[in-house]
Amino acid sequence: xxxxxxxxxxxxxxxxxxxxxxxxxxxxxxxxxxxxxxxxxxxxxxxxxxxxxxxxxxxxxxxxxxxxxxxxxxxxxxxxxxxxxxxxxxxxxxxxxxxxxxxxxxxxxxxxxxxxxxxxxxxxxxxxxxxxxxxxxxxxxxxxxxxxxxxxxxxxxxxxxxxxxxxxxxxxxxxxxxxxxxxxxxxxxxxxxxxxxxxxxxxxxxxxxxxxxxxxxxxxxxxxxxxxxxxxxxxxxxxxxxxxxxxxxxxx
Ligand code: KIV
Numbered sequence: 204x205x206x207x208x209x210x211x212x213x214x215x216x217x218x219x220x221x222x223x224x225x226x227x228x229x230x231x232x233x234x235x236x237x238x239x240x241x242x243x244x245x246x247x248x249x250x251x252x253x254x255x256x257x258x259x260x261x262x263x264x265x266x267x268x269x270x271x272x273x274x275x276x277x278x279x280x281x282x283x284x285x286x287x288x289x290x291x292x293x294x295x296x297x298x299x300x301x302x303x304x305x306x307x308x309x310x311x312x313x314x315x316x317x318x319x320x321x322x323x324x325x326x327x328x329x330x331x332x333x334x335x336x337x338x339x340x341x342x343x344x345x346x347x348x349x350x351x352x353x354x355x356x357x358x359x360x361x362x363x364x365x366x367x368x369x370x371x372x373x374x375x376x377x378x379x380x381x382x383x384x385x386x387x388x389x390x391x392x393x394x395x396x397x398x399x400x401x402x403x404x405x406x407x408x409x410x411x412x413x414x415x416x417x418x419x420x421x422x423x424x425x426x427x428x429x430x431x432x433x434x435x436x437x438x439x440x441x442x443x444x445x446x447x448x449x450x451x452x453x454x455x
Contacts, residue, residue, distance in 0.1 A: 211375040218409025229274030244283040259285040265305040272306025282307035286341040292324030313339040315365035326373030334369040338381035353386035379403040402428040
């Protein structure tokens with residue numbers, strides 16, 4: 204089989220990336236010119252209302268990936284492999300292929316060097332992979348919270364070594380989540396694939412955010428690093444008030 208052209212060749216740094224979970228939001232992101240649309244397992248939190256991502260299933264990711272695919276013409280669609288769906292290389296390939304069949308151009312998985320066999324297996328099967336290091340939301344329960352990564356020299360070196368190894372294993376891009384800014388900058392200098400930061404400072408090759416954090420669509424919790432650019436929740440509340448007012452006053 205001919206090796207697929209790495210998706211990194213379609214990316215133009217600085218890379219704009221954002222999550223989307225359904226047809227209208229994906230279509231709006233694509234029409235706005237976003238380069239990567241991630242069907243993130245953060246949908247377990249901001250769509251399903253769970254406290255973290257650890258209850259998200261592969262079936263849910265397949266369902267949302269298909270919705271997003273229908274809304275996207277230009278952007279690269281990446282889908283998260285949820286927790287417990289990539290425990291062995293064989294399992295990773297079977298489940299990665301199911302996300303690709305649902306419409307993903309690539310899959311994302313969380314972890315450091317322990318993920319190298321899974322990344323290599325995906326790449327050998329022709330499935331493109333985005334790596335994800337730093338804070339790993341799928342491990343939030345065992346780690347007891349969302350913690351900054353790379354604070355000690357040893358942790359920083361592990362992150363740098365793992366990122367280099369993940370690139371060598373064939374990842375086309377790498378998400379750096381909640382990594383100390385200087386460490387994220389150093390990783391970005393060491394790699395040729397784009398680093399895409401979230402809560403990791405401005406010296407990455409691109410940025411990714413969770414859609415409602417950008418639009419103001421999830422007012423009940425906003426991460427400390429998020430910059431909110433819209434007021435979707437407020438606009439929705441106002442529209443609903445007007446609708447109820449018209450019903451109450453027999454205007455429709
Ligand atoms: O699931 C998600 O939204 C993510 C981003 C935070 C990178 O993995």
